Amino acid sequence: MTPTSTLPAPARGPADHDVRDQIVAAATEHFSRYGYGKTTVSDLAKAIGFSKAYIYKFFESKQAIGEMICANCLRQIEAEVSASVAEASLPPDKLRRIFKASTEATLRLLFQDRKLFEIAASAATERWQAVVDYEERTRQLLRDVLQEGRQSGDFERKTPLDETVLAIHLVMRPYLNPLLLQHSMDSTDQAPALLASLVLRSLSP
Template identity: 30%
Template structure:
């Protein structure tokens, strides 16, 4: 519904914030056509309504996949009508996009936590690449419906997946820039170096390529190690000792934040030696 439609429906006098009612009889807002009377409390109600829908949608997607999940399924679980769901999201595609954003947010937060540590740039880079690979492999092996969601999001250029990719790229650029400043890395251009790392590591992080290049654990570990060594050499890192992923750092972080590695059940930390 456009802002003009909302104005016609309300005669331009009040917001439609109170038009959608849930089984609890608590008023829930419409997410478009807010009008001039949309308040901060309405924003909070809106966020709660969206979260309730996404909680249910994610549950269904994890169980049967995003293509089989319907707005009718979501509305039924909420005990409301499809029309009320559409007050928050224009369609199922928007719901799928938002659920995808929710899931990748956890990975982005872990990537940021790696970048904020006091470790050397080379250790941060290796740790980040390991985490990106673990995440892709875990979803492929243990959460196939989520993996299929990522494949669709990547192939169809969903906004949330594109935003996630840009955040990961920005983190890579920051790590590479740190390495250049400390003398660990050598590169003429940070942007080109980051793109080179992303391209070189695609077989181990891209959801489609990870599925196509499925290998046994020992084989994939050797392949990841070899590719990380290649990346580090390409960045001008000649001291191999500096390229090892620090298990001690990972363990210390996990102890201080028990949820840090809970997203990654594949118990493998690959090292460059």
């Protein structure tokens, strides 16, 4: 099920980031305790101590709150992956680190709390903009590493770059998408390294 994605709902009312962050923090805790699917905006309002109308000044729906929580989580994953890649100097090592760090960070952040997994599942199923943007940034990171590898002579140059990026992203997808990752839990120890090695062999000049 992949309905057309839409842009994240803009925050309404005054641009008071402190209040918005307070709502998101409280919602994260509430979703973690009771689950995303079973929680309504009215439930959040009671838990936070705000009126429902006041919350709607900042977020137009429960999904808008969920999107921000999801975006925050994905940014953490990206930060961990970027830090790991920055520690490597050679393009092949950078590619290996993308596979390994992406899987490990996704496992830790999305599966340490099964209630919050509901948000990730909804985001992946409904193609929330936060997920679309995350996937595009992941492809851009792959593109940068591939370009560097082509310039250094580590990777072949005949295959169109965009085609290569898409193919590698598809290989990684079962370990990036939380809905798919939950069915691959028994292979997460070895799969990233094995898949990275397979991809690197295909990239040999």
